């Protein structure tokens with residue numbers, strides 16, 4: 001069996017005395033789509049940033065295709081990554097199309113072609129061509145999120161990380177986005193980790209689901225199992241109940 | 251007492267560690283000069299921002315200062331019958347000292363602040379993290395172009411400032427103090443030596459580098475939120491101004507003490 005595309009072992013991260021990640025063991029197979037759920041403030045975004053190397057973990061290891069992430073050259077990892085930040089993180093000094101075409105422009109693609117490709121990618125997230133020349137600050141929150149997703153998928157990444165891709169979107173567009181992520185996995189063979197609070201996203205995007213709570217993976221199982229997991233954490237999350245093992249004070 | 255000593259020790263260690271990180275940052279930034287890829291477009295934008303768009307403020311500062319300098323030297327020289335040296339002293343004062351320092355301080359005000367605020371905002375809104383995930387090194391894409399542009403453009407700004415300062419002195423000297431235009435200019439040109447100009451440009455390059463370096467360092471290491479951006483900007487401008495004045499003393503010593 002080949003090495004997992006993404007693997008973490010005993011990953012730990014603390015901020016001051018706040019223990020956010022307390023021994024995370026994850027393995028995502030090549031071409032698999034993992035969805036991470038869990039209460040707000042439980043460390044999902046921190047987990048993604050530790051995997052990407054944007055935050056330095058306090059302990060544990062991150063391996064990409066069997067090799068230590070810290071030792072990888074850009075062409076082995078970051079060149080193949082697409083990341084959608086929870087806050088979008090579009091470059092506000094560049095127009096939308098240059099955000100989307102960032103990698104292409106940097107790698108020397110002709111501007112006319114890069115622009116055409118960017119407009120095509122914007123179309124895939126449901127943004128009309130007229131948005132291409134606007135600046136990020138001129139877009140609505142949901143439009144910014146979609147433009148940021150367009151930037152993440154523009155170069156057909158082998159590793160796709162999405163932090164709450166459908167937050168703030170109407171259900172119709174959320175459906176478009178969910179299918180787009182699923183499509184990246186199915187059609188392009190990407191390995192994906194998606195963070196979400198949206199159960200529709202869980203059901204459409206996930207091969208497997210991991211529930212994060214108290215700094216650990218409390219439950220992990222196939223997407224189809226979340227409705228009859230037999231796990232109190234998952235049941236509470238799916239039911240949206242304030243009673244259960246997941247604290248509402250965090 | 252022990253607690254106080256421990257506190258002082260901790261501050262000292264913290265300060266040294268910070269200084270070490272700063273030195274490592276500066277060193278790393280400079281090594282990117284010789285390691286591709288290079289971002290030419292970013293450099294062009296930075297040159298425009300730092301050099302070209304600073305011209306008005308630099309010109310006005312130098313013009314007023316050159317004029318005031320002429321008045322002061324005339325009034326001061328009058329006390330011992332030496333008012334004829336106005337052209338020479340204005341020239342040497344502008345080129346050796348006031349031109350570089352004033353331009354350096356104006357660049358600290360205009361350029362350092364904007365670099366620090368821009369990079370700090372990018373830090374706070376995760377745009378710098380986003381750059382990393384797009385496998386673009388922020389040191390190369392953000393820091394190096396600004397450092398390089400400032401180091402190249404500020405000497406030219408200083409040259410322009412020197413000339414406009416001399417022009418300010420000439421305007422006041424011929425308009426108010428009764429100097430003859432041709433004689434004023436000849437006295438100025440005959441008096442200045444190549445070393446005066448060399449020191450002016452060298453100071454400009456060092457001050458430009460320091461101004462951009464402080465902006466980049468404080469911006470890249472900014473704390474969170476709007477307060478973090480404000481702190482970074484304030485810290486950068488103060489550090490740049492102090493560093494420029496200190497470097498000025500050292501460079502003046504190096505060029506002219508003999």
Ligand SMILES: Nc1ncnc2c1ncn2[C@@H]1O[C@H](COP(=O)(O)OP(=O)(O)OP(=O)(O)O)[C@@H](O)[C@H]1O
Pocket residue numbers: 015018020038039040041042043044045046047086
């Ligand atoms: N840079 C940081 N410095 C200090 N604390 C941080 C930092 N980043 C995150 N935290 C803390 O870590 C915890 C987890 O944050 P994280 O952003 O990962 O939550 P999350 O699970 O993504 O929540 P949400 O679903 O609301 O986005 C929070 O308590 C937060 O305060």
Ligand SMILES: [Mg+2]
Pocket residue numbers: 044045046086163
């Ligand atoms: Mg989050």
